[in-house]
Amino acid sequence: MENKKDLRIRSHVISEGVNRVPNRSMLRAVGFKDEDFKKPMIGIASTWSEVTPCNIHIDRLAEQAKAGAKDNGGAPMIFNTITVSDGIAMGHEGMFYSLPSREVIADSIETVTSAERLDGIVAIGGCDKTTPACVMAIARMNIPSVYVYGGTIQPGKLNGKDIDIVSSFEAVGQFQEGLINEEELYKVECHACPGAGACGGMYTANTMAAAVEALGMSIPGSSSTPAVNDYKESECRQAGELVVNLLEQDIYPRDIMTKEAFENAITVVMALGGSTNAFLHLLAMAHSAEVDLTLDDFERVRQNVPHLADLKPSGKYVMQDLYEVGGVPAVMKLLNENGLLHGDCITVTGKTVAENLAEVPSLKEGQDVIRPMDNPLKPNGPLVVLRGNLAPEGAVAKMSGQKISRFVGPARVYDSEAEATKAIEDNQIKAGDVLVIRHVGPKGGPGMPEMLSITAMIVGRGLGGKVALMTDGRFSGGSHGFVIGHVSPEAHVGGPIGLLKEGDIVTIDSDTQEINFDITPEEFEQRRNEWKKPAPKHKSGILAKYARLVSSSSKGAVTDLDLE
Known part of the structure; x- marks a missing residue:
């Protein structure tokens, strides 16, 4: 790792010495003038793409970030990386590429920034993987940086009600169950996504944008401002200005x-x-x-934080509704006033969290998007870490909107999402069952696919909360119901979920935080001895590389863990 002062001037070597003439010649070809070689070089990492509405507008935002950096004394350049639309990849083999795309995005930003010796970065993301990927790259490189979220989509409207992409998935289940006809299904399809922006509920894109704002790596308000709001362009211009300020102040991501x-x-x-x-x-x-962060840290924090937001998928409202009553800054202000945030943490504004929030208006009076602290939806956070003989390294349950906290039932075991989908379509899954989908973890998938199609089918068929779904894969932020994911160790490496048999009685309890199956120690050991490691599903290409490198989900499913 280079020290801060070296990082501060690393692009300036381009203007020094006779041997740097070719470098300057290359940059003159893309528009640099004599004076630009005396300025810090600022990269604008854009995730613009036409493959998803989440990122369709980011080219315009990147231009604004470039203008802001230039106006504040930087020499900015835009470069691009990829994106994957989870909504389009969902329910078929494309979903195996979704989580690996996070690593591709992070690696590509690190590669360009390091190869070009850039001094600072504005990274602009939209869909699910772009936000964490951008921040991962920023954290690795540790050069002054700001992250900007492209913003949430506005809700679609149908029959006077708000709908979104999850409505489309659930409508498929309703159609298959005969609850709606083909014309009604078509109307949902045509109205669910009205324009630019990421999925509108408290799904993964909005979750991660809010997390990064709370982390201090984006400008206050970035996570809840809608994509079509004019302020987004102003925010990007401000982000470009801020990166130069961060260089001057020696404030770095770490x-x-x-x-x-x-x-x-x-x-x-x-x-x-x-x-x-x-x-x-x-x-x-x-x-x-x-930073040393573990599942235990999530559980420790969860115990002291009430669930306040009545947001989709389990609630009533979408991100735009939250924006209209004050947005994520107003929620953070409420949390900080109640002693639940570390207000002295520094942010990309150069101010602390508390200093930023002092300038923020409180939540609007009379709103019911965010519940008061003394009347929360749940007294503790709804994302619960479970452990037991099925998941000794941990599993994650989302309990928001659930009226029950304990589920006991027979395991219905499937080794792929396709097999489980057919079982649901054939009405083989009944109320009281624990539907298990395994061999879809980080290595086994490979790529840890999301199960939104499955959960939407279950809800659409009226089985929401009546069937538990457990997997070593993961769930879309749009999934709801009694769902448990990230079961670790995964089946592909010999985790206990791979030892389950049809009919085994499974107990899942979010109060006691257990996830167990009824088996004697002798039977457990016999099954373990009989287990054989599955052959790799891919022998070449990105999924083969990913499967060889990726860590357990309990470690974040990263590909650069313990490489030495």
């Missing part, structure tokens, strides 16, 4: 991303009832920042 800052991020995720994917992504971001 000065911001401390253990206390990660605790702030977890606090906000719990209060908002965010996506279970926050566990994976915050663990990975902390790993990149060399």
